Amino acid sequence: xxQQIIAGAPFDGRIVMGGYCMEAEQFYVFxxxxxxxxxxxxxxxxxxxxxxALRSIADGSIDVASWLGARIGxxxxxxxxxxxxxxxxxxxxxxxxxxx
Numbered sequence: 821x822x823q824q825i826i827a828g829a830p831f832d833g834r835i836v837m838g839g840y841c842m843e844a845e846q847f848y849v850f851x852x853x854x855x856x857x858x859x860x861x862x863x864x865x866x867x868x869x870x871x872x873a874l875r876s877i878a879d880g881s882i883d884v885a886s887w888l889g890a891r892i893g894x895x896x897x898x899x900x901x902x903x904x905x906x907x908x909x910x911x912x913x914x915x916x917x918x919x920x
Contacts, residue, residue: 823847826857834858 822845825835835857852859876882892900 826852836860838862
């Protein structure tokens with residue numbers, strides 16, 4: 821997968837591999853070097869990072885509105901799941917909790 825990301829990355833791009841990968845990963849180093857890519861490997865988050873992120877969201881320092889998709893009721897879940905598995909995926913959707 822990393823090779824595919826490198827192949828699609830723009831010149832002077834930056835790739836951050838977050839979390840943990842438990843399988844071997846192969847990539848052609850010259851491709852990344854030729855594009856002058858920065859590849860950074862990051863581990864899991866630290867508890868203080870999560871606390872800061874949640875506090876920043878709660879106090880409005882980070883606006884998450886652009887991270888959310890359309891609101892749907894329970895009646896729209898089946899169609900949304902179908903769309904998420906289709907060729908136009910990913911579809912960002914939020915279930916409206918008032919309709920639960």
